[in-house]
Amino acid sequence: MLMHFQFKPLFTNKNIPGWNFSFYYKKQRYxxxxxxxxxxxxxxxxxxxxxxxxxSSQVHELMLYHVYE
Structure with missing residues:
Protein backbone atom coordinates (compact mmCIF):
# COMPACT_ATOMS: atom_id res chain seq x y z
CA MET A 1 0.00 0.00 0.00
CA LEU A 2 1.31 3.43 -0.95
CA MET A 3 1.62 5.95 1.87
CA HIS A 4 1.74 9.76 1.70
CA PHE A 5 1.26 10.01 -2.06
CA GLN A 6 1.99 13.54 -3.33
CA PHE A 7 2.25 15.12 -6.77
CA LYS A 8 2.92 18.54 -8.25
CA PRO A 9 3.17 19.93 -11.79
CA LEU A 10 6.55 19.76 -13.54
CA PHE A 11 6.13 23.22 -15.04
CA THR A 12 4.96 26.57 -13.66
CA ASN A 13 2.53 26.73 -16.59
CA LYS A 14 0.06 24.15 -15.30
CA ASN A 15 -1.43 23.68 -18.79
CA ILE A 16 1.70 21.76 -19.81
CA PRO A 17 1.22 18.13 -18.73
CA GLY A 18 3.72 16.30 -16.54
CA TRP A 19 3.95 15.78 -12.79
CA ASN A 20 6.50 14.93 -10.13
CA PHE A 21 5.26 12.39 -7.61
CA SER A 22 6.51 10.79 -4.43
CA PHE A 23 5.29 8.20 -1.95
CA TYR A 24 6.46 5.71 0.65
CA TYR A 25 6.22 1.96 0.24
CA LYS A 26 7.66 -0.55 2.73
CA LYS A 27 9.40 2.31 4.60
CA GLN A 28 11.21 3.36 1.41
CA ARG A 29 10.67 6.71 -0.38
CA TYR A 30 10.10 6.58 -4.14
CA SER A 56 3.05 1.51 -11.45
CA SER A 57 -0.61 0.53 -11.58
CA GLN A 58 -1.35 2.25 -8.26
CA VAL A 59 0.47 5.44 -9.32
CA HIS A 60 -1.47 5.45 -12.60
CA GLU A 61 -4.81 5.03 -10.79
CA LEU A 62 -4.01 7.81 -8.31
CA MET A 63 -2.94 10.20 -11.07
CA LEU A 64 -6.08 9.48 -13.07
CA TYR A 65 -8.18 10.18 -10.00
CA HIS A 66 -6.41 13.37 -8.90
CA VAL A 67 -5.39 14.98 -12.20
CA TYR A 68 -7.95 13.92 -14.76
CA GLU A 69 -11.01 13.87 -12.49
Missing part, protein backbone atom coordinates in the same frame (compact mmCIF):
# COMPACT_ATOMS: atom_id res chain seq x y z
CA UNK A 31 9.97 9.52 -6.55
CA UNK A 32 9.41 9.89 -10.24
CA UNK A 33 7.86 11.76 -13.13
CA UNK A 34 4.43 10.90 -14.49
CA UNK A 35 3.96 11.86 -18.14
CA UNK A 36 0.67 12.63 -19.89
CA UNK A 37 0.96 9.35 -21.79
CA UNK A 38 0.98 7.41 -18.51
CA UNK A 39 4.71 6.64 -18.74
CA UNK A 40 6.50 6.67 -15.39
CA UNK A 41 10.16 7.61 -15.04
CA UNK A 42 11.46 6.56 -11.65
CA UNK A 43 13.87 9.13 -10.20
CA UNK A 44 15.04 7.63 -6.95
CA UNK A 45 14.93 4.12 -5.55
CA UNK A 46 13.52 2.25 -8.51
CA UNK A 47 11.16 -0.45 -7.19
CA UNK A 48 12.17 -4.08 -7.41
CA UNK A 49 10.81 -5.98 -10.40
CA UNK A 50 8.45 -7.93 -8.14
CA UNK A 51 6.76 -4.67 -7.02
CA UNK A 52 7.15 -2.63 -10.22
CA UNK A 53 3.89 -3.60 -11.95
CA UNK A 54 1.73 -3.19 -8.84
CA UNK A 55 3.27 0.17 -7.89
Missing amino acids: TGVYHQTGKIEWSANTPEQADMEAL
Whole structure:
Protein backbone atom coordinates (compact mmCIF):
# COMPACT_ATOMS: atom_id res chain seq x y z
CA MET A 1 0.00 0.00 0.00
CA LEU A 2 1.31 3.43 -0.95
CA MET A 3 1.62 5.95 1.87
CA HIS A 4 1.74 9.76 1.70
CA PHE A 5 1.26 10.01 -2.06
CA GLN A 6 1.99 13.54 -3.33
CA PHE A 7 2.25 15.12 -6.77
CA LYS A 8 2.92 18.54 -8.25
CA PRO A 9 3.17 19.93 -11.79
CA LEU A 10 6.55 19.76 -13.54
CA PHE A 11 6.13 23.22 -15.04
CA THR A 12 4.96 26.57 -13.66
CA ASN A 13 2.53 26.73 -16.59
CA LYS A 14 0.06 24.15 -15.30
CA ASN A 15 -1.43 23.68 -18.79
CA ILE A 16 1.70 21.76 -19.81
CA PRO A 17 1.22 18.13 -18.73
CA GLY A 18 3.72 16.30 -16.54
CA TRP A 19 3.95 15.78 -12.79
CA ASN A 20 6.50 14.93 -10.13
CA PHE A 21 5.26 12.39 -7.61
CA SER A 22 6.51 10.79 -4.43
CA PHE A 23 5.29 8.20 -1.95
CA TYR A 24 6.46 5.71 0.65
CA TYR A 25 6.22 1.96 0.24
CA LYS A 26 7.66 -0.55 2.73
CA LYS A 27 9.40 2.31 4.60
CA GLN A 28 11.21 3.36 1.41
CA ARG A 29 10.67 6.71 -0.38
CA TYR A 30 10.10 6.58 -4.14
CA THR A 31 9.97 9.52 -6.55
CA GLY A 32 9.41 9.89 -10.24
CA VAL A 33 7.86 11.76 -13.13
CA TYR A 34 4.43 10.90 -14.49
CA HIS A 35 3.96 11.86 -18.14
CA GLN A 36 0.67 12.63 -19.89
CA THR A 37 0.96 9.35 -21.79
CA GLY A 38 0.98 7.41 -18.51
CA LYS A 39 4.71 6.64 -18.74
CA ILE A 40 6.50 6.67 -15.39
CA GLU A 41 10.16 7.61 -15.04
CA TRP A 42 11.46 6.56 -11.65
CA SER A 43 13.87 9.13 -10.20
CA ALA A 44 15.04 7.63 -6.95
CA ASN A 45 14.93 4.12 -5.55
CA THR A 46 13.52 2.25 -8.51
CA PRO A 47 11.16 -0.45 -7.19
CA GLU A 48 12.17 -4.08 -7.41
CA GLN A 49 10.81 -5.98 -10.40
CA ALA A 50 8.45 -7.93 -8.14
CA ASP A 51 6.76 -4.67 -7.02
CA MET A 52 7.15 -2.63 -10.22
CA GLU A 53 3.89 -3.60 -11.95
CA ALA A 54 1.73 -3.19 -8.84
CA LEU A 55 3.27 0.17 -7.89
CA SER A 56 3.05 1.51 -11.45
CA SER A 57 -0.61 0.53 -11.58
CA GLN A 58 -1.35 2.25 -8.26
CA VAL A 59 0.47 5.44 -9.32
CA HIS A 60 -1.47 5.45 -12.60
CA GLU A 61 -4.81 5.03 -10.79
CA LEU A 62 -4.01 7.81 -8.31
CA MET A 63 -2.94 10.20 -11.07
CA LEU A 64 -6.08 9.48 -13.07
CA TYR A 65 -8.18 10.18 -10.00
CA HIS A 66 -6.41 13.37 -8.90
CA VAL A 67 -5.39 14.98 -12.20
CA TYR A 68 -7.95 13.92 -14.76
CA GLU A 69 -11.01 13.87 -12.49
